[in-house]
Amino acid sequence: MSDTSVSNGSETSEMSDDVWNDPIEIEFTEDDIAECIESIYHTHDEYINNNILHMSSPNFYEDMTNYTTEILFQTFCGAGLLLNDADDEAYDEFKDFVEDVTEVYLEFCETPLRSMKNVDADVDxxxxxxxxxxxxxxxxxxxxxxxxxxxxxxxxxxxxxxxxxxxxxxxxxxxxxxxxxxxxxxxxxxxxxxxxxxxxxxxxxxxxxxxxxxxxxxxxxxxxxxxxxxxxxxxxxxxxxxxxxxxxxxxxxxxxxxxxxxxxxxxxxxxxxxxxxxxxxxxxxxxxxxxxETRFGEYSEEDSFYEDDSHEYKGVILHFISRPQNTVNSNTTASSNDPIYIYMPLSVSLDKESISAWIEEERVTQRERGLALLNTIYWYLEQFSCVxxxxxxxxxxxxxxxxxxxxxxxxxxxxxGFEHRAAKKREPKTTVVRVDEPKTTLNSHIQSYIIENLDMTSSVRCVKMD
Known part of the structure; x- marks a missing residue:
């Protein structure tokens, strides 16, 4: 057995009754089960040490369990401890057993787990x-x-x-x-x-x-x-x-x-x-x-924000943009095309009067910095996960x-030179397709066309500065 095995005699004995009450085809003694558990621990240790770089994969423990199951099932079948039946029932039962043992193994494994549910303990x-x-x-x-x-x-x-x-x-x-x-x-x-x-x-x-x-x-x-x-x-x-x-x-x-x-x-x-x-x-x-990890949603209109009482966390984001330079004081700090967001503190009451007062206060403050309010975003938290x-x-x-x-x-x-590393892009071709329409005396001089795959990334938005 491996020196890094995480089991001991008492743990193995306790698991014997809880993990494998229904032996597979052949009568297993307590010693057989203990040896099987030790073999699983040893094979897991070996897999982790040989594949530590792949722990980044979300499927790492699933792959480890499948590997150990396959290796030990063949070993135990060869030793006559398991029967390799045609319908794979014995294999499936053995895999269930390995999965149960793995849960205990991971509780004591010396290698840090990939991730776990959020835990807090006092810092020593x-x-x-x-x-x-x-x-x-x-x-x-x-x-x-x-x-x-x-x-x-x-x-x-x-x-x-x-x-x-x-x-x-x-x-x-x-x-x-x-x-x-x-x-x-x-x-x-x-x-x-x-x-x-x-x-x-x-x-x-x-x-x-x-x-x-x-x-x-x-x-x-x-x-x-x-x-x-x-x-x-x-x-x-x-x-x-x-x-x-x-x-x-x-x-x-x-x-x-x-x-x-x-x-x-x-x-x-x-x-x-x-x-x-x-x-x-x-x-x-x-x-x-x-x-x-979070998932946020945004209300389509202000009234929906105030009517909704189903979300514990919701709030307001103010989206500001820089005013044109010729209208900004020389001491302004606004000089970027990037959007500027101001976030309402969670301490602000969610009634309309309190929020309106906060918005107006921020509007005045940011105007002095050369910023104009472009949009008011009303958000809610839909999902939150922390591991x-x-x-x-x-x-x-x-x-x-x-x-x-x-x-x-x-x-x-x-x-x-690095140009050979560039990805080969497949750019859509812009094509012009003529549309044949019935001619009348009014449109006989007009020819209609459809432009396909026209690049529309360069667009303009007009904004009225407050």
Missing amino acids: TNAFVHIENQLCHLQKINETQPKQKTPEWHTFRDGLLSASTLWKVFSSEAQRNSLIYEKCKGHTQRLFTNTAGAMHWGVKYEPVTVLIYEDLYQTKVGEFGCIQHPAFKYIGASPDGINIDKTSPKYGRMLEIKNIVNREITGIPKEEYWIQTQIQMETCDLDECDFA FIPRNRKWFQKAQPHIEELWKTIEKERKE
């Missing part, structure tokens, strides 16, 4: 001191970073592989090519922001999720900007936040947020998100991360060489 003294020192260190780093979206900031970011994109290192060849191409090409300035896309939706609702998270768990989340890994300088992470309330059991726990638009929230982190959180914890040298992801140092040890190899490729191809 040693961990508290480390967290306190580390947060102080991260804050100092944040204070010395280049200002966002300046040339210096873009140069800094171009020299890093961000945690949110590193999943591509372990994905398909096409995804790796995409990452190499993006980093070699460098930053491309955006003139406008698409506020209708799923990515922008996530950005827009991130502060709302933080407000709800802080309220639910009675904590405080701080921002720390983009952090460079202290040892592997090509790795960077921009956590959505870190718990900074020293009285909270979540003190020092990182927070990663995903605001979902059109997929199911399962409570199981997708592969790319799990990798992102592991890179963030390694970069910031913190051991815990909460992974929060705990522990740091997995073994995974990072296996992953880091792959990341470094890709970074060296980027450095090499920045000098020698």
Whole structure:
């Protein structure tokens, strides 16, 4: 048996009656069952050690269980302990047994679980001191970073592989090519922001999720900007936040947020998100991360917001835009085409009078900054999920060489050429189709056409400034 096995005699004895009361075809003794459990533990240990890099997969434990079932079923059949019947009934029963044993195994496994339901425990003294020192260190780093979206900031970011994109290192060849191409090409300035896309939706609702998270768990989340890994300088992470309330059991726990638009929230982190959180914890040298997923909805009209009493969390977002430069005072801070959102605190009463007063106060305040109110968004929280992801140092040890190899490729191809990494785009052809219509004396001189696949991305919206 493996030295890393998590079982002991008393645990095995307790499981004998609970897990396998109905032996498969052959009479099993207590010793047989104990040996079978030990074999399952040993095979699980072996699988994890040999496949630690694949723990990023949401199906990791399912794959592990299937592997152990297949290996041990054939072994036990060969030893005459199981009968391999034609209808697979024995196999199915044995798999059920392995699944039951696996649940116990995961409770005692030395390797951190991939994720688990949100757990909170008081931070011990040693961990508290480390967290306190580390947060102080991260804050100092944040204070010395280049200002966002300046040339210096873009140069800094171009020299890093961000945690949110590193999943591509372990994905398909096409995804790796995409990452190499993006980093070699460098930053491309955006003139406008698409506020209708799923990515922008996530950005827009991130502060709302933080407000709800802080309220639910009675904590405080701080921002720390983009952090460079202290040892592997090509790795960077921009956590959505870190718990900074020293009285909270979540003190020092990182927070990663995903605001979902059109997929199911399962409570199981997708592969790319799990990798992102592991890179963030390694970069910031913190051991815990909460992974929060939310689904928000927006009311189509103001009256629906006030009439609805079925949602515990709802509120208001004010969408401001910059006024034209020639109408802005010289001391204004508004100079970007990006939308600017102001979020109503959860402490504001949800009656119309209180909200209207808050909106008017913000309108006046932001007008002095050279901003105009474009839209008032009334939102509600439809779904909230928060799971705990522990740091997995073994995974990072296996992953880091792959990341470094890709970074060296980027450095090499920045000098020698990277155009061959570009994706082959299939652009729709714009075609003009003549429409034959009955001729009359009124339209005989007119020819009608339909333009197919016309690019409509460059559109104009007229806004009346308040």
